[in-house]
Amino acid sequence: MQAKRTRKTFTASLKTVAAALACATASFAAHGAPATPSEIKIGTLFASSGPFAVASLGQYEGLKFWAAQVNKDGGAFIKAYNKKIPVKIVAYDDQSSTATATTLYNQLITQDKVDVLVSDFGSVLTSVAVPLAAEHKMLLIDPTGSGANFFTQKTDYLADVSIPSSTVWPIPLANFLLQQKIKRVAIVYDANDFDASQAETMKAELTKGGVAPVFYKSVPTTESNYNVLLHTAKASNPQALLEFGYPPNDIAFLRSLSQSGLHFDMTFTIFPGQLLDLLKKNVGVKSLAYTYTYPTPPLVKYDKVTYGMNTADFVSAFNTSEKKQPNFLDASGYNTGIVVQKMLEDSPNFTQKDFHQALMDMSDKTTTLLGLFKINENGAQLGQPFPVAQLVPNAKGDDLSVNVVYPEDHATAKPVFPAPKQ
Amino acid sequence: MELLAYAVVGGILYGIFFTLVGLGLNLLFGVMRIINLAHGQFIVLGGYLAWIITTRLGFNPLWSIPVSVLCAIVIGWPLYRAVVPRLQRSDDPEMLSFILFFGIGQMLTAVTMLLFGADQRSLPEDALGSGSLGVLGQQFPDSWWWAAGVSLAALALLWLYFSRTRLGYATRAVMAERDEAVATGIDVRRVSTIAFVAGLALAGIAGVFVPYLLGSVSPDLGDGLTTTAFAIVIIGSLGNPLGTIVGGLVFGLGTMLMQTYYSSWSNVVPYALLLIIVLIRPSGLLGKAVRLA
Numbered sequence: 001m002q003a004k005r006t007r008k009t010f011t012a013s014l015k016t017v018a019a020a021l022a023c024a025t026a027s028f029a030a031h032g033a034p035a036t037p038s039e040i041k042i043g044t045l046f047a048s049s050g051p052f053a054v055a056s057l058g059q060y061e062g063l064k065f066w067a068a069q070v071n072k073d074g075g076a077f078i079k080a081y082n083k084k085i086p087v088k089i090v091a092y093d094d095q096s097s098t099a100t101a102t103t104l105y106n107q108l109i110t111q112d113k114v115d116v117l118v119s120d121f122g123s124v125l126t127s128v129a130v131p132l133a134a135e136h137k138m139l140l141i142d143p144t145g146s147g148a149n150f151f152t153q154k155t156d157y158l159a160d161v162s163i164p165s166s167t168v169w170p171i172p173l174a175n176f177l178l179q180q181k182i183k184r185v186a187i188v189y190d191a192n193d194f195d196a197s198q199a200e201t202m203k204a205e206l207t208k209g210g211v212a213p214v215f216y217k218s219v220p221t222t223e224s225n226y227n228v229l230l231h232t233a234k235a236s237n238p239q240a241l242l243e244f245g246y247p248p249n250d251i252a253f254l255r256s257l258s259q260s261g262l263h264f265d266m267t268f269t270i271f272p273g274q275l276l277d278l279l280k281k282n283v284g285v286k287s288l289a290y291t292y293t294y295p296t297p298p299l300v301k302y303d304k305v306t307y308g309m310n311t312a313d314f315v316s317a318f319n320t321s322e323k324k325q326p327n328f329l330d331a332s333g334y335n336t337g338i339v340v341q342k343m344l345e346d347s348p349n350f351t352q353k354d355f356h357q358a359l360m361d362m363s364d365k366t367t368t369l370l371g372l373f374k375i376n377e378n379g380a381q382l383g384q385p386f387p388v389a390q391l392v393p394n395a396k397g398d399d400l401s402v403n404v405v406y407p408e409d410h411a412t413a414k415p416v417f418p419a420p421k422q
Numbered sequence: 423m424e425l426l427a428y429a430v431v432g433g434i435l436y437g438i439f440f441t442l443v444g445l446g447l448n449l450l451f452g453v454m455r456i457i458n459l460a461h462g463q464f465i466v467l468g469g470y471l472a473w474i475i476t477t478r479l480g481f482n483p484l485w486s487i488p489v490s491v492l493c494a495i496v497i498g499w500p501l502y503r504a505v506v507p508r509l510q511r512s513d514d515p516e517m518l519s520f521i522l523f524f525g526i527g528q529m530l531t532a533v534t535m536l537l538f539g540a541d542q543r544s545l546p547e548d549a550l551g552s553g554s555l556g557v558l559g560q561q562f563p564d565s566w567w568w569a570a571g572v573s574l575a576a577l578a579l580l581w582l583y584f585s586r587t588r589l590g591y592a593t594r595a596v597m598a599e600r601d602e603a604v605a606t607g608i609d610v611r612r613v614s615t616i617a618f619v620a621g622l623a624l625a626g627i628a629g630v631f632v633p634y635l636l637g638s639v640s641p642d643l644g645d646g647l648t649t650t651a652f653a654i655v656i657i658g659s660l661g662n663p664l665g666t667i668v669g670g671l672v673f674g675l676g677t678m679l680m681q682t683y684y685s686s687w688s689n690v691v692p693y694a695l696l697l698i699i700v701l702i703r704p705s706g707l708l709g710k711a712v713r714l715a
Contacts, residue, residue, distance in 0.1 A: 053540030220689035224636040252637030259563035
């Protein structure tokens, strides 16, 4: 009887030990495996005021639109966790100030510990994020910072996703000028990395084609009065006048040109192709008539995409959701989200290096609403080249059509050159 | 030579407009020793007023000039009553006004942003005439002539006020020696109220032309305009309205000549001139010569 009880007690003890061991093993396993996050934090900045506000808010709205679309579908599929997880945008207002942006990027990385870091609009506000991200070994998803000096060396911590590096922007334009046999070119550019790198590329490409600019001057980025400069440029008797600036510069430049009574056979500015409504509102259809620009989606459309909505579907969905027509910056914000989504979907591990590798693997194989996604090892975007378009007034003269004039395989019309006097 | 002529005439027109930009700031300092760091924001409000009157109500932008004056009275009088007596009781009214008006300026920027958004706003180019007028064989847009003309008219009115009215004499007395003016029975409070409202009105009138001369108006433009106005006033002479004319013309000519010959340095002009003047003649070009210890 005693022996039976002893065996029973021993068996019970053995079961208890086994259960305890099982619990301990389970607990250890639970601690060893990475915990699945309840949400993926996308950290970004936007500018509600200052010179970059209009463009920055557009980009931010596009990114938020993407997050809303993804979350409506249960979240983004994260390969590392083999499940869909909702995304959350953590965003702060840098008010177009690089000093504020530096503090806030730091906060996103060190305090909020965001999973994906997306920079604010443009080269100026991205410039402070590039070294910070590298220092913290964080991949910086750069939607529209295309300044040439960001992409001078190999890096795992920078990827330009929604806009080509500014050094390649003017190549089709330079080719167009050479094709049109325009020999006298005047260039006015803002003294910042984004515009200066375009001016330098343009000068170099023209020089390669045997054309030396007859006028090549920089102005401060804050320049708001181009009257005297236009007369100075006119004195060099150019056939084409190219102005590389930000939207406030383009507006001031085109207004000054219109007020001056001067006429150039060809005038080019950057932002009508990105923010046509803003420019029409501030400059007027008449002043924009027959000028040239880089047309961007949604003004040009990509139908055959391999990931996300195509350009037309995006325009329709954005219009339905936000009750307004999207511009390029809305599209670039959405495209940033799409690229991040594909990156998370493909990355086998949830680490910054794996994210970068996923982007490199996507490169040259993925087409989105902005065109081919193609980055080099320095993080520069080389896909999505901008064609050249001319803004041509309709018969009534109250609106403009965007006629792509170069390259020929994208062209929808022949250029009207020289531009008729308005 | 043609370019030089263009730069000089353009610089004079531009300079006359910037005289108007600096005038209100200088008047306030002259009469009350107040440095209005919200001056640029009041100019921006004038710009938005012109935008509403032109694009929303369909009137000529020049109608916003009388409306600006009316708004200056409606806003300026209670603001004066709320703020200025407290400032003048302080031991250091200049420094306190610096801080207080900086705060008011930032608040105005934020409110403007909430009301109008961050977008730039511009006025239809042909609202002030779509042609141009020539001088010395150079053509300048109509809007430039309007800006210079209205600025000159404002200057002439101010001159008449100072030289032909009893209140103007009293204002000059307060500007010259406040304590003695009080002792002789001048109603300093009345003079100050008028000067305060006039300063805001001049800012509002200048704002009407900002969308033309600076391309557009936006909420963040205020700080830069205050800095430029401050530089112009210092170049001419702080507290002396006549000095503002000299400061404005020096600024306008300097900017245009630099834009013609060294364009990338044109925005440095106000600050470079400010530094030179402060080092060589701290009281400004029309100020009394003083020696720094």
